Amino acid sequence: xxxxxxxxxxxxxxxxxxxxxxxxxxxxxxxxxxxxxxxxxxxxxxxxxxxxxxxxxxxxxxxxxxxxxxxxxxxxxxxxxxxxxxxxxxxxxxxxxxxxxxxxxxxxxxxxxxxxxxxxxxxxxxxxxxxxxxxxxxxxxxxxxxxxxxxxxxxxxxxxxxxxxxxxxxxxxxxxxxxxxxxxxxxxxxxxxxxxxxxxxxxxxxxxxxxxxxxxxxxxxxxxxxxxxxxxxxxxxxxxxxxxxxxxxxxxxxxxxxxxxxxxxxxxxxxxxxxxxxxxxxxxxxxxxxxxxxxxxxxxxxxxxxxxxxxxxxxxxxxxxxxxxxxxxxxxxxxxxxxxxxxxxxxxxxxxxxxxxxxxxxxxxxxxxxxxxxxxxxxxxxxxxxxxxxxxxxxxxxxxxxxxxxxxxxxxxxxxxxxxxxxxxxxxxxxxxxxxxxxxxxxxxxxxxxxxxxxxxxxxxxxxxxxxxxxxxxxxxxxxxxxxxxxxxxxxxxxxxxxxxxxxxxxxxxxxxxxxxxxxxxxxxxxxxxxxxxxxxxxxxxxxxxxxxxxxxxxxxxxxxxxxxxxxxxxxxxxxxxxxxxxxxxxxxxxxxxxxxxxxxxxxxxxxxxxxxxxxxxxxxxxxxxxxxxxxxxxxxxxxxxxxxxxxxxxxxxxxxxxxxxxxxxxxxxxxxxxxxxxxxxxxxxxxxxxxxxxxxxxxxxxxxxxxxxxxxxxxxxxxxxxxxxxxxxxxxxxxxxxxxxxxxxxxxxxxxxxxxxxxxxxxxxxxxxxxxxxxxxxxxxxxxxxxxxxxxxxxxxxxxxxxxxxxxxxxxxx
Numbered sequence: 001x002x003x004x005x006x007x008x009x010x011x012x013x014x015x016x017x018x019x020x021x022x023x024x025x026x027x028x029x030x031x032x033x034x035x036x037x038x039x040x041x042x043x044x045x046x047x048x049x050x051x052x053x054x055x056x057x058x059x060x061x062x063x064x065x066x067x068x069x070x071x072x073x074x075x076x077x078x079x080x081x082x083x084x085x086x087x088x089x090x091x092x093x094x095x096x097x098x099x100x101x102x103x104x105x106x107x108x109x110x111x112x113x114x115x116x117x118x119x120x121x122x123x124x125x126x127x128x129x130x131x132x133x134x135x136x137x138x139x140x141x142x143x144x145x146x147x148x149x150x151x152x153x154x155x156x157x158x159x160x161x162x163x164x165x166x167x168x169x170x171x172x173x174x175x176x177x178x179x180x181x182x183x184x185x186x187x188x189x190x191x192x193x194x195x196x197x198x199x200x201x202x203x204x205x206x207x208x209x210x211x212x213x214x215x216x217x218x219x220x221x222x223x224x225x226x227x228x229x230x231x232x233x234x235x236x237x238x239x240x241x242x243x244x245x246x247x248x249x250x251x252x253x254x255x256x257x258x259x260x261x262x263x264x265x266x267x268x269x270x271x272x273x274x275x276x277x278x279x280x281x282x283x284x285x286x287x288x289x290x291x292x293x294x295x296x297x298x299x300x301x302x303x304x305x306x307x308x309x310x311x312x313x314x315x316x317x318x319x320x321x322x323x324x325x326x327x328x329x330x331x332x333x334x335x336x337x338x339x340x341x342x343x344x345x346x347x348x349x350x351x352x353x354x355x356x357x358x359x360x361x362x363x364x365x366x367x368x369x370x371x372x373x374x375x376x377x378x379x380x381x382x383x384x385x386x387x388x389x390x391x392x393x394x395x396x397x398x399x400x401x402x403x404x405x406x407x408x409x410x411x412x413x414x415x416x417x418x419x420x421x422x423x424x425x426x427x428x429x430x431x432x433x434x435x436x437x438x439x440x441x442x443x444x445x446x447x448x449x450x451x452x453x454x455x456x457x458x459x460x461x462x463x464x465x466x467x468x469x470x471x472x473x474x475x476x477x478x479x480x481x482x483x484x485x486x487x488x489x490x491x492x493x494x495x496x497x498x499x500x501x502x503x504x505x506x507x508x509x510x511x512x513x514x515x516x517x518x519x520x521x522x523x524x525x526x527x528x529x530x531x532x533x534x535x536x537x538x539x540x541x542x543x544x545x546x547x548x549x550x551x552x553x554x555x556x557x558x559x560x561x562x563x564x565x566x567x568x569x570x571x572x573x574x575x576x577x578x579x580x581x582x583x584x585x586x587x588x589x590x591x592x593x594x595x596x597x598x599x600x601x602x603x604x605x606x607x608x609x610x611x612x613x614x615x616x617x618x619x620x621x622x623x624x625x626x627x628x629x630x631x632x633x634x635x636x637x638x639x640x641x642x643x644x645x646x647x648x649x650x651x652x653x654x655x656x657x658x659x660x661x662x663x664x665x666x667x668x669x670x671x672x673x674x675x676x677x678x679x680x681x682x683x684x685x686x687x688x689x690x691x692x693x694x695x696x697x698x699x700x701x702x703x704x705x706x707x708x709x710x711x712x713x714x715x716x717x718x719x720x721x722x723x724x725x726x727x728x729x730x731x732x733x734x735x736x737x738x739x740x741x742x743x744x745x746x747x748x749x750x751x752x753x754x755x756x757x758x759x760x761x762x763x764x765x766x767x768x769x770x771x772x773x774x775x776x777x778x779x780x781x782x783x784x785x786x787x788x789x790x791x792x793x794x795x796x797x798x799x800x801x802x803x804x805x806x807x808x809x810x811x812x813x814x815x
């Protein structure tokens with residue numbers, strides 16, 4: 001390929017890179033470098049002790065890098081091509097599902113509109129109104145590739161431990177990084193560097209012109225400044241406001257200072273301070289110098305003990321714009337930010353070329369000799385620039401944005417910091433919680449995640465109707481019945497594949513035993529006055545009812561037809577039979593009336609209790625008969641509890657909730673079986689809205705089932721979503737709190753919208769075991785506006801969402 005003709009000076013010397021191969025950059029002078037992308041962590045959202053831990057950990061990282069290194073912040077338009085392509089795939093999913101009869105034509109048309117809306121929005125962001133995001137990189141230089149790789153791997157592991165989520169860069173990503181350093185306003189994308197052997201030509205600008213106070217290229221006008229004076233006393237993230245100034249590239253060049261030279265430098269600095277103190281004029285200056293002297297003496301002591309390392313640091317800042325007018329505005333922002341940070345900058349007049357060389361990802365920095373400052377690694381670590389909040393999951397849902405960039409969230413991501421897909425959504429009425437949850441479920445559905453909603457107040461009937469889902473009125477008796485005796489597939493603690501027939505029989509026995517225990521809980525929930533003796537007798541008769549139906553405890557219950565399982569009337573028939581036999585026996589043998597009287601009394605009580613549920617009873621239509629619910633051909637299932645909630649019969653409602661969760665447990669289990677059979681990786685989401693409605697200290701079985709679901713669902717490609725506006729109910733009694741706290745511990749993600757002061761205090765209690773919230777976070781939650789929330793991704797990654805974006809087009813799906 002012929003070389004490009006370039007205007008201006010010969011700039012080929014600015015790319016002294018021989019090769020990029022196997023993740024190693026090799027320069028013309030035989031020095032090599034490795035590059036990793038570094039994530040972000042907002043220290044401001046952590047409490048003071050956690051901040052100290054993270055800073056000390058990062059100081060340890062810097063201390064262990066014996067060679068030169070650089071921290072680079074780039075600002076670039078978010079790469080949205082992949083997200084746009086995802087929408088194209090989502091369109092194919094809707095076409096396939098409609099063809100397979102999984103939704104109505106009405107639902108199909110609405111889903112297509114939603115996918116196309118998202119696709120058009122992302123295209124607009126990509127082409128017309130790009131969203132800029134900050135990216136951080138760490139470059140380590142050295143002569144020995146072997147030592148460099150060791151340092152790289154060691155540093156990578158330690159950054160993982162800090163929760164900075166480092167990412168290894170392949171050769172094409174390294175070339176793209178180099179291009180962005182040279183051309184911060186360039187329009188090339190990563191795809192332009194895939195398998196590009198002529199990258200040296202492609203990363204250079206068309207031309208470069210160096211002036212006294214600025215640089216010109218074909219795509220930008222820029223100016224470089226060097227920070228040379230820093231505050232004596234600094235706090236956490238003291239460098240972040242400078243590093244993260246918009247429309248800038250910031251490079252922190254760091255040179256290792258050998259211990260012997262560090263001692264000499266500190267001795268010289270201490271002598272200089274003492275000399276200045278002898279010539280003092282003002283008492284205020286005397287105090288400042290004394291403080292500085294004590295700091296230097298402490299640093300020297302730490303160096304002597306081997307607890308501190310000195311680094312020579314040079315901070316270079318390149319502001320850029322499309323023209324001179326643009327640059328002037330940016331420079332005003334830079335000047336103001338530097339002044340507010342109590343720092344001083346060298347504008348590098350007539351040294352812009354030297355500044356540009358220092359910005360480039362090479363070990364050369366001629367400005368270091370003049371402006372570089374010796375700095376303890378702990379002080380440098382406290383600068384912690386990586387505070388830019390972002391989440392860009394590859395297949396993520398566009399949730400909204402924080403102060404500067406879009407947030408893409410994929411709940412199915414699994415890594416060492418994200419171990420399950422469960423979600424907690426909390427917020428007071430009117431905070432935007434409900435709209436957000438509907439948007440989240442809508443986007444999951446469009447991405448081929450099966451969605452099941454437990455809805456106490458009929459909030460999701462419109463969404464279900466417009467998206468072609470199936471709505472089930474759980475209080476409508478015959479047409480939506482779940483037979484308590486129906487044995488559904490269950491989620492096990494340990495799941496195995498390819499087991500023997502004998503192992504399968506043992507599994508079926510365990511399922512049968514588990515279901516009998518479930519029935520005991522069910523009847524205790526619906527009959528709270530049940531005594532232990534009555535429950536024991538009832539349990540024996542339940543097992544007998546299965547035997548009489550010819551159902552063995554070690555057979556595959558999935559093969560049994562719905563109408564072959566026992567029903568309440570079958571159990572009542574056994575009760576009646578036993579009452580009749582005992583009554584006849586007592587008549588024949590009056591002397592046995594004492595020892596048989598208790599059993600007869602228990603059976604008569606059971607007959608009364610069960611009579612409400614048997615033929616002719618008030619609850620007969622609800623539970624007395626085969627299961628009639630079928631959801632095989634639907635990917636959106638809505639369990640509407642509105643009528644049951646209105647009846648205010650908490651015992652019946654919680655008992656029905658247990659049955660619904662049992663039914664959904666079977667759906668989760670079947671999802672896994674389908675994945676194994678078809679070699680797929682599909683997910684299923686279960687959302688429980690207004691979960692506090694199902695919390696009852698007198699009948700905690702429904703809450704227990706939610707706890708069990710949260711605990712086990714992660715092994716089945718499941719997502720359990722808990723939504724509530726009443727946090728106080730989650731605190732409740734100690735027995736309630738035991739389960740609600742466990743549910744929160746089992747939720748990887750939390751979206752916390754605005755809360756009232758009382759609820760905020762309850763929130764602190766619930767989240768105490770998972771680290772709680774800092775004062776900054778509590779303040780944000782207490783003052784959050786509509787659609788604002790704290791998004792907890794992991795203990796080390798918390799994002800303040802400035803706005804959950806829900807457009808009018810999206811609202812058409814559920815409002």
